[in-house]
Amino acid sequence: MKLTLVTGLTGLILLATIVELLRRRQLREKYGMLWLGVLVIVIPLSLFPRLLDNVAELLGVASGVSLVLFLGIVFLLLVCVHLSWEVSHLEEETRTLAEDFALLRTEIDADRAARDELVRTDG
Amino acid sequence: MVNGKRVLIIIPAFNESGSIADVVGEVRGELPGVDVIVVDDGSADRTAAVAAAAGARVAKLPYNLGVGGAMRVGYRYARDHDYDVAIQIDADGQHDPRYVPKLVDLLDETDLVIGARFAGEGDYNVRGPRRWAMVMLSGVLSRVAHTKLTDTTSGFRAANRRVIDMFAAWYPVEYLGDTVETLVHTARRGYTIRQVPVAMRKRMAGTPSHSPAKAMIYLGRAFAVLTLALIRR
Numbered sequence: 053m054k055l056t057l058v059t060g061l062t063g064l065i066l067l068a069t070i071v072e073l074l075r076r077r078q079l080r081e082k083y084g085m086l087w088l089g090v091l092v093i094v095i096p097l098s099l100f101p102r103l104l105d106n107v108a109e110l111l112g113v114a115s116g117v118s119l120v121l122f123l124g125i126v127f128l129l130l131v132c133v134h135l136s137w138e139v140s141h142l143e144e145e146t147r148t149l150a151e152d153f154a155l156l157r158t159e160i161d162a163d164r165a166a167r168d169e170l171v172r173t174d175g
Numbered sequence: 176m177v178n179g180k181r182v183l184i185i186i187p188a189f190n191e192s193g194s195i196a197d198v199v200g201e202v203r204g205e206l207p208g209v210d211v212i213v214v215d216d217g218s219a220d221r222t223a224a225v226a227a228a229a230g231a232r233v234a235k236l237p238y239n240l241g242v243g244g245a246m247r248v249g250y251r252y253a254r255d256h257d258y259d260v261a262i263q264i265d266a267d268g269q270h271d272p273r274y275v276p277k278l279v280d281l282l283d284e285t286d287l288v289i290g291a292r293f294a295g296e297g298d299y300n301v302r303g304p305r306r307w308a309m310v311m312l313s314g315v316l317s318r319v320a321h322t323k324l325t326d327t328t329s330g331f332r333a334a335n336r337r338v339i340d341m342f343a344a345w346y347p348v349e350y351l352g353d354t355v356e357t358l359v360h361t362a363r364r365g366y367t368i369r370q371v372p373v374a375m376r377k378r379m380a381g382t383p384s385h386s387p388a389k390a391m392i393y394l395g396r397a398f399a400v401l402t403l404a405l406i407r408r
Contacts, residue, residue, distance in 0.1 A: 147240055147244055147348060150236050150237050150238065150240060150244065151236070151240075151244060151247060151248045151251065153236075153237055154214070154234040154235055154236045154237070154248050155234060155248060155251060155252060155255070157234065157235060158212070158232060158233065158234040158235075158252065161227075161232075161233070162232065
């Protein structure tokens with residue numbers, strides 16, 4: 053009973069955190085929805101840990117809890133890979149922006165030099 | 176103009192205020208008809224100001240991107256300003272601009288020309304893991320490019336319009352991407368590559384590292400980069 057209380061409370065606190073972050077617009081919807089979806093699965097499991105025992109037996113896993121652990125680790129790994137992918141993408145985007153910025157600055161310098169030259173020859 | 180072609184010299188520079196003025200000055204002295212752009216890769220020193228004072232155009236990146244980022248800025252500039260030829264030269268003064276006309280001449284029948292050490296001219300030798308890495312890279316890349324390449328990590332290269340367009344759109348920013356991966360990519364897309372022997376000089380500033388541990392790490396990374404380049408699309 054004690055254990056159910058601990059796991060259930062943890063699930064609810066996580067749920068509240070995600071909702072609050074979404075409410076304050078600190079999380080993009082795509083990530084918020086992802087974590088809310090996870091919690092919809094996790095909270096019932098934290099209250100009734102034996103829910104997956106049947107599925108576990110079907111897959112040859114001794115207990116439902118082990119199955120949840122295994123799936124959890126696989127899921128977290130996938131999330132990490134996804135985040136690395138997102139960071140790579142962001143780095144490519146900031147790189148392109150930095151290059152654009154450098155090229156624009158070069159054009160402005162060239163324009164300014166040409167204008168100064170014009171003023172000098174006219175004056 | 177070199178042999179009737181509009182030529183842009185691209186010099187990527189990161190904290191090279193000690194040598195950049197001499198390099199720019201020498202290029203402009205030896206090759207009066209070419210334009211020079213120094214791409215300052217987020218230097219903390221006065222590289223950009225010194226290069227501008229020496230008469231080069233300067234593109235200053237807001238932070239350090241790595242050689243690949245600086246090179247793509249140069250190739251994008253070459254594409255946008257309609258240059259026939261883009262030539263990359265190191266900012267440390269080890270490349271002799273007097274070889275530039277030789278590289279440009281070869282671009283009539285080749286898309287990418289590499290100025291290579293160890294190809295008969297000048298004296299330059301390395302030993303140990305660095306040597307093995309160079310042997311491995313030149314062996315594999317020669318087969319990929321269907322031509323003999325002895326100095327695949329050379330930063331002395333000349334590109335014609337077709338390769339300028341490609342590099343302006345695609346230039347890897349990763350480690351050794353500016354040398355190994357660009358060669359694989361260029362060869363795979365059917366462009367022709369050739370090397371020309373050039374003598375390299377001592378760097379005007381800075382020192383190369385000689386630690387054996389670093390050389391081993393270099394070998395490992397070169398191997399990883401090469402493998403990745405070969406399996407990538």
